[in-house]
Amino acid sequence: MGEASGSIYDSLRKKGVSRRDFMKFCSLMAATLALPVGGAAKIAEALEKAPKPTLVWLEFQDCCGNTESFLRANDPTVAQIVLDLLSVDYHETIMAPAGKQAEKSLYDVVKNQKGKYLVVVEGAIPLKDGGVYCTVGGRAAIDIAKEVCGNAMATIAMGACAWDGGIPGAAPNPTGAVGVKDAVKDITLINLPGCPANVVNLTGTIVHLLTFGSLPLTDSMGRPLFAYGHRIHDDCERRAHYDAGRFVQIWGDEGHKKGWCLYQMGCKGPETFKNCPAQRWNQGTSWPVEAGHGCIGCAAPHFWDTMTPFYKRIEQVPGFGVEATADKFGAGLAAATAAGLIVHRIARASKKKSSEEEEK
Amino acid sequence: MATERKKTYVWEIPVRLTHWVNFFSIIFLSVTGLYIGGPFIHPTSSQSYTMGWMRFIHLLAGYTFLMMVIIRVYWAFAGNRYANWRVFLPLTRRQRHDLGDATRYYLFLSKKPPYAAGHTMCAGAAYFVLFLLFLFQIFSGFALFSYNSPGFFHTLLGGWLTAFMNIQAIRFWHHMVMYFIWVIALIHVYLAVWLDSVEGNGLMGSIFGGYKFITGKEWE
Amino acid sequence: MPKIAIDPITRIEGHLRIEAQVDAGQVKDAWASGTMFRGIELILKNRDPRDAWAFAQRI
Numbered sequence: 001m002g003e004a005s006g007s008i009y010d011s012l013r014k015k016g017v018s019r020r021d022f023m024k025f026c027s028l029m030a031a032t033l034a035l036p037v038g039g040a041a042k043i044a045e046a047l048e049k050a051p052k053p054t055l056v057w058l059e060f061q062d063c064c065g066n067t068e069s070f071l072r073a074n075d076p077t078v079a080q081i082v083l084d085l086l087s088v089d090y091h092e093t094i095m096a097p098a099g100k101q102a103e104k105s106l107y108d109v110v111k112n113q114k115g116k117y118l119v120v121v122e123g124a125i126p127l128k129d130g131g132v133y134c135t136v137g138g139r140a141a142i143d144i145a146k147e148v149c150g151n152a153m154a155t156i157a158m159g160a161c162a163w164d165g166g167i168p169g170a171a172p173n174p175t176g177a178v179g180v181k182d183a184v185k186d187i188t189l190i191n192l193p194g195c196p197a198n199v200v201n202l203t204g205t206i207v208h209l210l211t212f213g214s215l216p217l218t219d220s221m222g223r224p225l226f227a228y229g230h231r232i233h234d235d236c237e238r239r240a241h242y243d244a245g246r247f248v249q250i251w252g253d254e255g256h257k258k259g260w261c262l263y264q265m266g267c268k269g270p271e272t273f274k275n276c277p278a279q280r281w282n283q284g285t286s287w288p289v290e291a292g293h294g295c296i297g298c299a300a301p302h303f304w305d306t307m308t309p310f311y312k313r314i315e316q317v318p319g320f321g322v323e324a325t326a327d328k329f330g331a332g333l334a335a336a337t338a339a340g341l342i343v344h345r346i347a348r349a350s351k352k353k354s355s356e357e358e359e360k
Numbered sequence: 361m362a363t364e365r366k367k368t369y370v371w372e373i374p375v376r377l378t379h380w381v382n383f384f385s386i387i388f389l390s391v392t393g394l395y396i397g398g399p400f401i402h403p404t405s406s407q408s409y410t411m412g413w414m415r416f417i418h419l420l421a422g423y424t425f426l427m428m429v430i431i432r433v434y435w436a437f438a439g440n441r442y443a444n445w446r447v448f449l450p451l452t453r454r455q456r457h458d459l460g461d462a463t464r465y466y467l468f469l470s471k472k473p474p475y476a477a478g479h480t481m482c483a484g485a486a487y488f489v490l491f492l493l494f495l496f497q498i499f500s501g502f503a504l505f506s507y508n509s510p511g512f513f514h515t516l517l518g519g520w521l522t523a524f525m526n527i528q529a530i531r532f533w534h535h536m537v538m539y540f541i542w543v544i545a546l547i548h549v550y551l552a553v554w555l556d557s558v559e560g561n562g563l564m565g566s567i568f569g570g571y572k573f574i575t576g577k578e579w580e
Numbered sequence: 581m582p583k584i585a586i587d588p589i590t591r592i593e594g595h596l597r598i599e600a601q602v603d604a605g606q607v608k609d610a611w612a613s614g615t616m617f618r619g620i621e622l623i624l625k626n627r628d629p630r631d632a633w634a635f636a637q638r639i
Contacts, residue, residue: 195638314397330536341546
């Protein structure tokens with residue numbers, strides 16, 4: 001880790017990566033980014049010339065899940081090397097120095113490479129009580145974020161927590177946790193929601209930046225369209241079962257063994273936009289639905305509050321207990337109305353009868 | 361007792377058409393909607409396309425329902441005075457007075473039935489609430505569908521709602537409002553049958569044929 | 581007696597601060613502080629118990 005020198009391609013060749021493997025990596029990135037024909041060549045050309053950018057990785061109220069995702073960029077090997085060669089100058093989970101020496105690495109980048117470095121933020125930023133619920137080196141997260149992100153070329157908010165507060169931001173949000181977009185204003189920011197976010201999307205975003213000099217196209221929530229433009233439901237390999245009406249009813253039943261749709265087990269695929277079915281996890285090994293568990297909607301806004309209960313399609317009626325589904329409540333309401341009308345009818349009949357008797 | 365009866369054309373064709381098409385649409389929407397929310401038919405063959413058909417019928421019925429709402433809104437300005445938008449809101453003092461009278465009668469607090477050639481004010485107000493529920497179902501339904509088919513048209517029809525409510529909340533209320541509509545429909549049928557026998561002016565027949573045989577007790 | 585502080589401790593998961601009171605090259609007293617709090621237990625309350633594993637997994 002040090003000053004940028006030579007292009008990424010030069011460094012790759014020095015590390016013994018063949019031209020063939022390099023081109024394979026460029027093709028993979030072009031596919032991930034959904035680039036048209038010629039995309040791989042464009043990426044190759046850019047990486048041959050691009051100098052190693054510096055990246056600093058900030059961790060706030062996190063569980064380290066996005067770092068774990070980052071560390072799974074194992075295969076193809078070239079992706080891992082590219083990420084190494086990004087000159088990751090600061091990352092608390094993997095860097096050698098600690099304490100003041102570690103902080104020096106961070107603030108040297110901020111000072112000497114102002115406007116030229118990338119920041120990845122993982123974890124939420126607490127705002128309550130002066131930001132005391134997360135400090136690094138004695139400094140509150142909000143202050144670190146403002147300084148480091150404020151002087152960066154671009155900030156990548158990786159994971160649900162850095163996007164919208166994630167799990168610490170879930171009700172009742174005891175620490176006032178928010179994501180980068182709500183904590184730091186006036187910065188170039190791109191969001192990669194997910195719990196955790198998929199490293200393939202991080203690599204794709206950085207490669208896009210290196211190739212085209214700009215961040216990828218995003219939707220209205222600042223999420224790159226190449227990764228968050230499709231619904232899980234529309235790319236799911238079990239979609240045919242959904243359309244056919246073949247649903248798993250109980251864990252382990254015949255349908256579950258046959259790989260039927262997990263809709264009735266609470267799958268939030270119809271509500272969630274992410275490329276999990278296409279890219280999958282752990283170098284394309286699998287993803288939740290393929291493994292037999294419904295999507296929990298972890299890339300959706302405030303998913304801990306909006307996509308729970310994970311095992312129900314619709315949330316429960318608030319204030320009536322865990323089993324009070326909308327159907328039970330609605331059916332109860334209709335039944336109560338019918339009962340009320342019957343009572344009304346009987347009352348009418350008895351009133352009529354008593355008024356007739358009065359007349360006699 | 362012989363009374364002078366005046367045959368009056370109250371419910372024009374667009375009113376009756378939209379009423380009955382809505383009736384059938386809501387049945388189709390409810391059955392298919394209940395399936396979509398919680399599939400209750402279990403697959404019998406490998407060729408089944410149950411959810412596919414349910415969603416298709418739901419969408420068809422939804423578009424039909426949307427057409428009926430648009431026609432009725434237009435007719436609320438183009439139709440006769442019984443169809444006019446003013447009958448749905450208690451704008452005049454007389455209307456507010458009628459609203460109180462009708463409610464008191466339904467609750468056995470008065471012995472004077474709310475005769476009306478068109479809608480009683482209670483009916484008008486109830487149908488206005490129902491109309492708002494219909495609008496919500498259309499907007500929330502198309503908001504849910506816009507996730508399937510994004511684009512300008514579906515954003516206009518309901519996708520915009522996702523900027524104000526999260527998708528799961530939209531789904532929850534879309535489901536609940538169906539039950540609210542059932543409740544109003546139940547009360548509506550009950551009151552129609554009751555008021556028909558009380559007013560004796562052909563109320564029930566009028567939603568089929570359009571004519572009431574008013575006795576003069578109605579407020580014209 | 582000088583007091584040293586090492587914050588952040590790196591190459592761990594999570595946030596940790598170590599302070600030590602040093603006298604003639606020997607540590608006389610030491611403190612360890614967790615410098616981050618989220619309140620997952622508070623967040624878990626009143627939720628469907630079948631979801632609990634997912635929340636707890638993120639600790």
